[in-house]
Amino acid sequence: MVEWFVNVLRTYPELAVFLSIGIGFLIGPWKFMGFSLGTVTGTLLAAVVIGQVHIDIDSAVKSTFFIMFIFAVGYGVGPQFIRGLKADGAREVLFALSVLALCLIVPLIAAKIAGLELGYAAGLYAGSQTISAAIGVATDQINHLGLSTEQVQTYANQIPIAYAVTYIYGTIGSAIILAKIGPRLIGVDLVAACKEYEAKLGGGAATETGEGIVSAYRAIEARAFDIPEGSDLLGQPVKNLLPGVRIYAERIKRGDQIIEVDDNTMLQAGDIVMFSGRRADLVGLLENSLKESDAPELLSIPSEKLDVLITNKEVHGKTLEQLGRLSISRGVYVSKLMRNMIELPLLPGTIVHRGDILTVLGSKRHVEAAIAEIGYADRPVDTTDLAFVGWGIFLGGLIGTLAVMMGGFPISLSTTGGALLAGLLLGWLRTVHPTFGRIPGPSLWLMNTLGLNVFIAVIGITAGPGFIAGLQQAGIALLLWGIVATSLPMIFSVYVGHYVFKFHPAILFGACAGARTTTAALGMIQEAAQSRIPALGYGMPYAIGNTLLTIFGMVVVLILS
Structure with a gap:
């Protein structure tokens, strides 16, 4: 029976991929002392175990799903990222860049001191900074170094080992530092700070007066x-x-x-x-x-509840209270505000940005009039503009193939970097011209989640045979240096944000979590704060971090090679 099952997986490797995802999504959400592996790590570990039976999978499968994932990432954060480049929110951008510099430099120094081989170093970076996308970008760049096939495969197999060893603390450690240790480092009562900031945004007055x-x-x-x-x-x-x-x-x-x-x-x-x-x-x-x-x-009056994509540049930068004073808000009520798939607190002083999703309800007449002035109705539909997706990934990937020679090495964005760039531009373009390029939220989630986890499953299955030996060879060193590479940037980010950039403590820790793109940490911060206020600092740093942390996977390889 076992031999038959193994033969099935070897003959139909696509079944091994989906088995890995099924197990990963089953064990990933399990919590121990408030923390969980997460679906990505769960999928990787399941794939490593399944890969012990030596299953061959075409590398094109891995590349195809990863490029879909990376395009979805760019599309999702595009509006915020482009807004940052326009210097709208320069302080948040500069802070994110400062944190990201630490997130690159500390793992590089750690890898150098530890004498890690290139694959382990790239995996250490990706796991300690919890940026799964960097695995694909680093692997692509290793493929372009002109190394032998055997050496490329050795480095490629080392990456998921180091990633698996360092990712768990990367997630748990970041959350503990930002939610529990961070407020103590700067002597702040996080709950009180959030209440103060909420009152500053009109929260207390709104509750009392309506x-x-x-x-x-x-x-x-x-x-x-x-x-x-x-x-x-x-x-x-x-x-x-x-x-x-x-x-x-x-x-x-x-x-x-x-x-x-x-x-x-x-x-x-x-x-x-x-x-x-x-x-x-x-x-x-x-x-x-x-x-x-x-x-x-x-x-008996027709009513509507709709999501609205904010596209009007006249609305951008206004608070919810200011919107409430406009004639278009008559009879219209807000129930939710989403930015980068993170729900923001609904307070009179909360600022609305282009690209945000605002859920409004009221009479059909008033809702339709408001939508005409502020944006585009994001009505529930079942279809995705696949022509937009296909052409976007193709053209972005085509640009990514262009290379220049530096120091004897060909430097390029790679197809994945090109797809990320295309996603950023097209995601922003949709907020300007929302008549095309629709990717519904559930579709974007599927592209993001399935794309990443199929990629991770293939990585784990391929690396499986050498995983245990590699873990025995470098496991303890990787774990210890991963702790260093995770902890130092997060600790420094708290001090830099507080003393240099003067962020209010209520949003400081959300901004730190955003720069490191650690949603798990944001959730723990909000739980510790007993408030959604920290999410107000998350958006812009997240958009910058999600982009640059991914690209840094290539930078790590180039520097250490």
Whole structure:
């Protein structure tokens, strides 16, 4: 039975790949003392075990899925990355570059002192900085060094060994340093700092008064009230009713007529008015002075809840509170704000950027009017613009094949670097011209996750036969130097961000996690802070870090070769 199963895997290596992914995604999420291996490491370890039976897989499979993954990475962070290049958020960019310099230099020094071979050094870098994409970029560059086939394969097999040994502490260590040790290093109470910053952004006031575009989204509902003679609501445009509170008159029943309200509509005695807003405001401000009416024909109004891709440059840089003051926000409520697949806190002072995804809800008429002014409706669809994806990867990869000679070595972006560049440009271009190039969120997640994990599975299966011997040869040294390469950049980043760049402590640790692209650390930071506020510092450094940490995989090989 065992021999039959092994023969099946050798004959159909694609089954071995998917078995590795299945096992990896099964064991990866298991938590021990609050931490987990993660699906990537789980897949790698499963693939290494399966690879012990010597399974041959065409290298084109690995390259194809990796280039799909790297394009998806670029597409996802493109808007933030290009914005950084335009010096919009220069302090965040400079901070990210400072941290990333440390993330490159410290592993290089560690590899030199330890006398690691090239493959182990590249794997040490990728694992200690938890940047899986660097494995593919480093492997590509090793293939271009003009080495013998045997030497290339030796280095290629060393990379996943060092990656596996150093990745676990890279993830766990970064999270502990930033969430637990970091605040103590600079003498900060993280919970108190986040509360202070939230109040600075209007969080406390919004909760108490119901003001602002965000705070109104808590049990939004619509109710109808009779307007009697002598009401304070008579004699003025509806835009002036209840100033400072997001309660809106939506429709009026006047006799047998249903009237759609605009800002300048005047109420009349005897009207039945449909108001929308936060339930607590409707109860506290209207129910005590007006009689509620049962008017199903008035309350039967089409409503929508949609994701909106922010594309309007006039909206970019505005706070949610400023958006709430615009006429287009009338009757529109915000339920979520996403940036780089990270949910941001909804506070009046939260700033909106082009490329963000804003989830809005309200009456269909008002939602459609708001979308026309701020961006593009990201309606749920089942299709991806595959022509856009295909041409983007092809043209980017084609550019990546171009090489220049430096020091006797051919230097190029490689096809994966070219695909990353194409993803960055095309991801940004979609925020400017959103009529083409649609990749729905679930599709982007699949390209990212499946692309990376198939690549990792092939790497692990191929390296499997020599994995144990390599681990025995360099395991302890790799582990210790991996701890150094992970810890020092993170510790220095806290001091640099606090004392040099003067980040508020509430967003400092999120910015550190973003530069290192460690989402696991961000989650632990937010848990320790009891707040989503740290996510406000994550976006821009993440976009810069995800790009440069990947490219640094090539730089490590070039320097150490």
